[in-house]
Amino acid sequence: xxxxxxxxxxxxxxxxxxxxxxxxxxxxxxxxxxxxxxxxxxxxxxxxxxxxxxxxxxxxxxxxxxxxxxxxxxxxxxxxxxxxxxxxxxxxxxxxxxxxxxxxxxx
Amino acid sequence: xxxxxxxxxxxxxxxxxxxxxxxxxxxxxxxxxxxxxxxxxxxxxxxxxxxxxxxxxxxxxxxxxxxxxxxxxxxxxxxxxxxxxxxxxxxxxxxxxxxxxxxxxxxxxxxxxxxxxxxxxxxxxxxxxxxxxxxxxxxxxxxxxxxx
Numbered sequence: 620x621x622x623x624x625x626x627x628x629x630x631x632x633x634x635x636x637x638x639x640x641x642x643x644x645x646x647x648x649x650x651x652x653x654x655x656x657x658x659x660x661x662x663x664x665x666x667x668x669x670x671x672x673x674x675x676x677x678x679x680x681x682x683x684x685x686x687x688x689x690x691x692x693x694x695x696x697x698x699x700x701x702x703x704x705x706x707x708x709x710x711x712x713x714x715x716x717x718x719x720x721x722x723x724x725x726x
Numbered sequence: 727x728x729x730x731x732x733x734x735x736x737x738x739x740x741x742x743x744x745x746x747x748x749x750x751x752x753x754x755x756x757x758x759x760x761x762x763x764x765x766x767x768x769x770x771x772x773x774x775x776x777x778x779x780x781x782x783x784x785x786x787x788x789x790x791x792x793x794x795x796x797x798x799x800x801x802x803x804x805x806x807x808x809x810x811x812x813x814x815x816x817x818x819x820x821x822x823x824x825x826x827x828x829x830x831x832x833x834x835x836x837x838x839x840x841x842x843x844x845x846x847x848x849x850x851x852x853x854x855x856x857x858x859x860x861x862x863x864x865x866x867x868x869x870x871x872x873x874x
Contacts, residue, residue, distance in 0.1 A: 666840065674836035682826055683837070686844040689818050693809055693848055697855045700805035704858060 622664045630656060659687045748803035750859040754796075758856065761789050762849035765820055769842055772823075772833045783824055790814035790821070809852050819848050 633652045637645040656663070666683050669675045675683075764786055771779055794814050798807040815821045823841060827833055833841075 662840075669836050669840070675834055675840070676837075678826060678830065679834060679837040679841075682822060683840055683844070685822065686819055686841065689812055690844060690847055690851075693812060693851045696805050696809055696812075697851050697858075700855055701858050703805070 622667060625667070626656060626660065626663070655688060655691055658691070662687060748800055748806065748859060750856060751800070754793075754806070755853065755856050757789075757793060758849060758852050761786075761793060762846070762853075764789065765845055765849070766842060769823065769838060769845065772827045772838055773835050774832065776827050776831050783828075786820075787814075787824065806852070806855065809848075809855070813848055813852070820845060 630653060633656075634645075634649050637649045637652070662683070666675070666680055670677070670680045768779065768782055768786055771782075776783070790810070791814065794807070794810040797803055797810050800807075811818075813819045813821070816825050823845065
């Protein structure tokens with residue numbers, strides 16, 4: 620199986636499908652899906668070979684593909700969460716500065 | 727002047743408390759590790775018939791449900807709540823794995839070998855996120871309290 624060719628074809632198919640479905644909004648969706656394909660390249664290759672050799676069946680392949688998408692969502696959630704924490708930390712720092720200044724005011 | 731200053735201090739303290747993200751929760755951390763170990767151990771058995779492992783599956787489903795309810799019940803904890811939902815619901819990760827096992831009765835060894843690292847990574851991401859809360863938010867709050 621020529622996996623590189625399959626990956627290119629998949630990307631082209633995704634772009635075409637997303638453009639039909641979402642028009643102008645397709646850009647963001649396509650970028651997410653391309654990221655999915657790129658970051659999952661090695662796994663997709665291995666899973667395709669396992670499927671072709673009969674070591675895993677169609678349902679199992681589908682579960683693996685879905686799990687990879689779920690993991691990408693999880694990674695995004697962690698990223699968002701860590702940024703939120705950093706923003707909260709920064710707010711606290713500002714409040715702490717204001718607080719220190721206020722405490723220092725003469726009564 | 728003193729009253730105004732005190733009012734400002736109380737207001738700032740309240741704002742600080744409200745602005746914090748959910749804090750590190752040791753119960754969440756240890757329960758996530760326990761649930762991870764229970765999940766991986768059960769997955770390793772999924773090349774044997776589902777019916778022989780049904781009791782353990784129910785125990786794990788209950789544990790996942792308990793954690794999802796617990797995390798969703800905490801304030802400012804949407805991200806962790808969403809991650810538990812992603813892990814346990816029927817359409818995703820562990821939930822869908824157990825469903826597939828039930829439907830097929832046994833799963834292939836090659837599939838189990840590929841699925842385990844996927845689930846392991848999901849739990850590791852949750853543990854990592856909990857640790858991030860520890861290092862950043864809790865320290866910020868402690869620092870603020872120490873300044874009082």
